[in-house]
Amino acid sequence: MPSFLPRTTDIAIIGGGIMGTSLAWQLASRGAGRVTLFERATVAAGASGKTGALLRQHYTNRPEAVLAHASLDVFKHWPDIVGGDPVHVPAPLVVTFASGPSDQENLARLRRNVAMQNAVGIRSRVITPSELHDLQPFARVDDLVAAAYEPDSGYVDAVAACRTMATAAIRAGARVVEGCPVIAIEAEGDHVMGVRTPEGSVAAGTVVCAAGAWSTTLLADIGVAVPLQALRVQVAILHRPLEFDAAHYVYLDTAAGIFCRPSGAGRTLVGVGGGDQHDPVDPDHYDERNDPSYPALAIAAISRRFPAMIRAAYLHGYAGLYDMTPDAHPVLGRRGPDGLYLMLGFSGAGFKKGPAVGQAMAQLILDGQSSLLDLSPFALERFASEAWRRPWSDSEYLFTSDFGHRF
Numbered sequence: 391m392p393s394f395l396p397r398t399t400d401i402a403i404i405g406g407g408i409m410g411t412s413l414a415w416q417l418a419s420r421g422a423g424r425v426t427l428f429e430r431a432t433v434a435a436g437a438s439g440k441t442g443a444l445l446r447q448h449y450t451n452r453p454e455a456v457l458a459h460a461s462l463d464v465f466k467h468w469p470d471i472v473g474g475d476p477v478h479v480p481a482p483l484v485v486t487f488a489s490g491p492s493d494q495e496n497l498a499r500l501r502r503n504v505a506m507q508n509a510v511g512i513r514s515r516v517i518t519p520s521e522l523h524d525l526q527p528f529a530r531v532d533d534l535v536a537a538a539y540e541p542d543s544g545y546v547d548a549v550a551a552c553r554t555m556a557t558a559a560i561r562a563g564a565r566v567v568e569g570c571p572v573i574a575i576e577a578e579g580d581h582v583m584g585v586r587t588p589e590g591s592v593a594a595g596t597v598v599c600a601a602g603a604w605s606t607t608l609l610a611d612i613g614v615a616v617p618l619q620a621l622r623v624q625v626a627i628l629h630r631p632l633e634f635d636a637a638h639y640v641y642l643d644t645a646a647g648i649f650c651r652p653s654g655a656g657r658t659l660v661g662v663g664g665g666d667q668h669d670p671v672d673p674d675h676y677d678e679r680n681d682p683s684y685p686a687l688a689i690a691a692i693s694r695r696f697p698a699m700i701r702a703a704y705l706h707g708y709a710g711l712y713d714m715t716p717d718a719h720p721v722l723g724r725r726g727p728d729g730l731y732l733m734l735g736f737s738g739a740g741f742k743k744g745p746a747v748g749q750a751m752a753q754l755i756l757d758g759q760s761s762l763l764d765l766s767p768f769a770l771e772r773f774a775s776e777a778w779r780r781p782w783s784d785s786e787y788l789f790t791s792d793f794g795h796r797f
């Protein structure tokens with residue numbers, strides 16, 4: 391056993407994405423004893439290194455709006471709260487709503503949702519297509535009925551965020567062990583005993599699975615069935631033509647079927663939505679490159695919103711994984727043998743919630759419950775009956791292009 395790998399720890403965290411690093415930092419900062427994070431590759435090797443990292447707070451359900459809103463504050467004040475350099479790039483965000491058969495129903499839902507978001511403390515308002523055009527004159531708006539406008543949003547450098555979170559965790563006393571896969575969670579009777587790695591076993595009274603799309607097999611091996619599907623989703627980085635030099639906002643563009651944001655000077659990150667763009671794959675064997683047809687598809691899709699982008703150039707791109715649950719809400723809480731916690735299933739929309747989820751899970755583990763919010767709606771038990779099919783609010787939207795996950 392290498393000297394860097396302890397034989398025992400109090401809390402073992404599996405996975406070094408935004409969730410695992412955020413939890414490690416929260417636990418270590420609270421003096422939770424020996425905290426060890428096991429990452430099979432490098433920090434941010436999974437979805438957290440491939441994410442768009444758009445910081446949308448626009449949700450149709452309150453619990454996730456609370457998590458997104460609380461996390462935005464951490465991203466905005468990163469150097470003071472977590473440390474290191476700033477990771478947040480401030481920018482307004484718009485969520486577009488297409489004109490069409492469902493537009494009046496969606497508009498009513500939109501108004502209710504924005505009112506709920508305002509009650510949570512989120513600055514958001516409904517704007518007309520012509521207001522959006524005044525703000526973003528290069529954007530086509532004739533296909534829209536309205537948009538939700540969040541002036542305080544933006545996006546983050548996701549890899550930098552995970553790395554500084556891991557560094558902050560180490561500074562607070564945690565161990566972060568890269569290149570060390572957990573090959574099994576060990577349990578005896580009704581209690582977890584630790585984790586097994588190729589270098590040997592590490593005893594732990596508490597084990598947290600934050601292994602994203604790779605969680606299913608680890609958990610199945612100790613009898614915890616998690617209904618996760620790994621979906622392959624692509625993004626491309628495009629070079630904007632010089633005539634379109636102005637930085638555009640962050641868009642969750644349900645009308646054009648894209649999400650996009652600036653990505654450095656003159657560049658735009660874009661992902662194309664729609665069910666046909668989300669392929670179920672084996673997380674251990676999937677193509678991390680763009681399909682050959684993806685650059686043309688992405689350019690055509692983004693030019694529906696920004697006509698000048700028809701002259702954009704493809705720079706590069708990649709494919710990452712959504713760890714989808716059946717209802718597209720995450721799984722948070724205890725399950726299986728005593729001492730086992732689940733922190734997974736973020737369904738393509740977790741990055742923005744990472745800091746607050748880490749805080750809430752640390753409270754659950756150390757205090758028995760979270761004072762930030764009630765985590766019970768996120769329990770895995772919901773899938774034991776048909777109850778999960780019920781929407782979490784009566785104001786979910788009717789979209790043809792839903793990016794594979796609900797808001």
Ligand SMILES: Cc1cc2nc3c(=O)[nH]c(=O)nc-3n(C[C@H](O)[C@H](O)[C@H](O)COP(=O)(O)OP(=O)(O)OC[C@H]3O[C@@H](n4cnc5c(N)ncnc54)[C@H](O)[C@@H]3O)c2cc1C
Binds near residue numbers: 428734
């Ligand atoms: C293309 C794309 C775009 C996205 N856009 C957005 C967005 O704009 N906004 C947003 O909020 N979210 C977005 N998401 C979703 C977001 O990235 C994820 O929800 C979030 O990063 C999940 O973090 P995680 O820590 O749960 O999982 P991951 O980041 O996947 O981390 C899991 C980690 O566990 C490690 N691991 C796996 N198995 C083991 C093992 N056996 N032992 C040890 N380590 C293991 C992996 O290597 C990985 O590093 C996007 C995702 C993708 C793929």
